Amino acid sequence: MSDAIETVAFRMRLHPGQADEYRRRHDAIWPELANELKTRGVLDYRIFLDPESLALFAVMTRRRDHGLAALPDTEIMQRWWAMMGDIMQTNPDQSPVQVDLQPMFTLA
Template identity: 35%
Template sequence: MIRVCFQLQVAPDRIDEYRRRHAAVWPEMLREIEASGRRNYSLFLREDGLLIGYYETESVERSDAYLASSEVAARWEAEMSEFFVGDGRPDRTAVPLDEVFHLEDQLSEIAPLQEGNGA
């Protein structure tokens, strides 16, 4: 499973409305996200509008291609674009973040070492 984290900037004067819109995402958009192969999808929003998104998928390319061809996703992203600083569809302008630490990965690396030492 590939873990994906990204950042966007919500316009400070649009934060309250952005929160309202995401409290009840269109059911058809929820189904499209799920059909794209994204799992464990979350958005986190700071008071100044910094938005961090996270999801897991088997293939970023397949997930992106599925949503890029989705009429529902195109309508949703067009409506959401007014909330963000910058130009373009937010799903295509998000800044990906590099993962520098994952607990389970590191634990799995040390477990065989501990077992070999009789621990």
């Protein structure tokens, strides 16, 4: 993998019974939000669900010089978080509760 990109992973958690709704909302992700993520350096973003624990595992490949730190301040991100807050664990600012995962193995 190029030194210009990095892969990060984190965990979030759904509320019980919300898996179908989470998928539905992401299947209809707003084009403006998808574009904002790409513009700020996201190259690939995948989210997986463990249906037993309701844990969501996100894996994101991004440019090392990404601009994601400013994303929470944007109106589009604030609206997305407000829409998603009823189906997943969130912080007081409506951002998802997110736990960074530590890399343990890579097969390259």
